[in-house]
Amino acid sequence: MNQVSCECGFSARDDDEDRVADMTMQHVRASHPDLADQVTPDVVRGWVELVP
Numbered sequence: 506m507n508q509v510s511c512e513c514g515f516s517a518r519d520d521d522e523d524r525v526a527d528m529t530m531q532h533v534r535a536s537h538p539d540l541a542d543q544v545t546p547d548v549v550r551g552w553v554e555l556v557p
């Protein structure tokens with residue numbers, strides 16, 4: 506599983522890295538609009554952790 510954990514407590518996980526990136530982008534736009542400009546899909550991919 507790919508997982509991204511946000512500092513606010515949100516986490517997204519899926520077996521598909523692109524879907525995790527999409528979920529995370531949506532979360533950032535909804536919950537952290539001040540960060541949305543800086544958070545690109547490439548940045549999000551850097552946050553992905555692999556979990557069992």
Ligand SMILES: [Zn+2]
Pocket residue numbers: 511512513514515532536537
């Ligand atoms: Zn968050």
